[in-house]
Amino acid sequence: MKLLAIETSTEYCSVALWQDGVVSARSEKVGQKHSEVLMAMVDGVLQDAGCKIKDMDGIAFGKGPGSFTGVRIACGVTQGLAFGVDVNVVGMCTLHALAEASGKDKVIAALDARMGELYLAAYQKEGDAWRTVIEPCLCKAEDAPVLAGDGWYGCGSGFAVSEALQQRYAAQLEGVDAQAVPQADAVVRLAAVEFALGNAVDAALALPLYLRDKVALTTREREDERSTSTSSVRTVV
Numbered sequence: 497m498k499l500l501a502i503e504t505s506t507e508y509c510s511v512a513l514w515q516d517g518v519v520s521a522r523s524e525k526v527g528q529k530h531s532e533v534l535m536a537m538v539d540g541v542l543q544d545a546g547c548k549i550k551d552m553d554g555i556a557f558g559k560g561p562g563s564f565t566g567v568r569i570a571c572g573v574t575q576g577l578a579f580g581v582d583v584n585v586v587g588m589c590t591l592h593a594l595a596e597a598s599g600k601d602k603v604i605a606a607l608d609a610r611m612g613e614l615y616l617a618a619y620q621k622e623g624d625a626w627r628t629v630i631e632p633c634l635c636k637a638e639d640a641p642v643l644a645g646d647g648w649y650g651c652g653s654g655f656a657v658s659e660a661l662q663q664r665y666a667a668q669l670e671g672v673d674a675q676a677v678p679q680a681d682a683v684v685r686l687a688a689v690e691f692a693l694g695n696a697v698d699a700a701l702a703l704p705l706y707l708r709d710k711v712a713l714t715t716r717e718r719e720d721e722r723s724t725s726t727s728s729v730r731t732v733v
Contacts, residue, residue, distance in 0.1 A: 498547065499691060500538065500555045500577070501684035504530040504570045505562025505590045506607070506653070511537045512680035513545050514688050520545055521681040530569050538577075550581050554696050556687030558678050559587030560705040561615040561632060562607060567704045578699035585702045586687040586695065590678035591617040591632050591652070597682040598651050598673065604643065606654025606661060607678075609634055614654040614661065615707055616640055625689075634707040637661040643668060651676040 499514040509530045510523035522537050542548060557574040560567040571587075578585050595603035601621040609615045614637060618630035630641045637660035646668045654661055656674035690696060 497553050497688065497691065498551055499684055499688060500542075500549070500552050501557065501680040501687060502534065502538070502555070502570050502574055503558035503590070503593065503678050503680040503683050504534065504566040505558045505560055506566065506677045507563075508677050508679070509533055509537060510680035511541045512684040513541050513547065514684045515545065515547075517688075519681050519684060521679070521684075523679055523681075528565070530566055534569065534573060538573075549577060552577075552581060552583055554578075554583050554585060554687075554691050555699075556586045556588060556683050556691075557702065558590045558593060558680070558683050559703065560590055561609065561634070561707045562590050562678070564706075567706075571702050571704050575699045575702045578702065583699075584691075584696035585699050586690045586697070587702060587705070588683045588686045588690075589617070589632055589705060591615060592619060592626065592628075592686060593678040593682040594652050594676055595619040595621075595626060596686050597676065597679055598649055600649040600651075602645075602648045604630075604648050604650045604665060604669075606640075606650065606652045606658075608653040608657045609708065612636060613708075614640070614658060616654060616661075618643055618648070626686075632705065632707060637664055640664050646670070650674075653677070 501512040503510045509526045512521035557570040591605040594605035604618045607615040617632040619626045637658040650672040
């Protein structure tokens with residue numbers, strides 16, 4: 497089985513190729529230039545492996561949560577490629593990909609969601625499979641769901657931007673990798689299981705996972721927010 501995977505939910509752009517269990521990948525920190533470099537990266541991974549896109553049996557992608565634009569790029573490119581070669585797709589949660597890449601069995605995965613919030617989930621590995629302990633959610637660090645037991649490993653940018661998150665789970669953490677980001681090689685390893693189980697779907701269903709219903713404030717809301725902040729400062733003074 498040959499699978500291609502795309503992950504663009506953070507400032508990193510990555511592509512991976514699965515060939516019967518052997519994974520090759522490329523990853524680059526590109527900021528907001530995913531649309532400029534992604535297709536060249538796909539071509540590079542395929543050429544290195546001596547493959548063409550028509551050889552793929554399916555395409556996987558990081559469906560979010562993450563950057564609104566980045567997640568949409570992954571979905572759009574996946575749909576275009578999959579429609580072109582008539583294959584099905586699998587979308588994998590970026591938080592799940594963080595857990596997969598961690599090398600740990602009990603993982604709290606958290607990404608910076610901006611606006612003082614986090615995307616968070618927890619997973620525990622049982623045998624060769626992952627069990628979701630906390631479903632992906634949007635929360636403030638101090639409101640992060642309660643988690644039972646210890647020996648948990650924290651990973652993702654959520655731990656870099658919020659000391660409160662580390663404090664929330666302090667007694668339960670055995671370590672933290674705050675620099676970890678979702679990568680296509682982890683996405684494709686998880687997706688290979690889904691393809692094998694027959695859980696792939698039509699390319700038309702390559703949809704993002706949005707945990708925040710509203711991704712931007714209106715001009716009026718931004719003005720109100722600034723006015724409230726100014727009033728608060730005046731009151732303190």
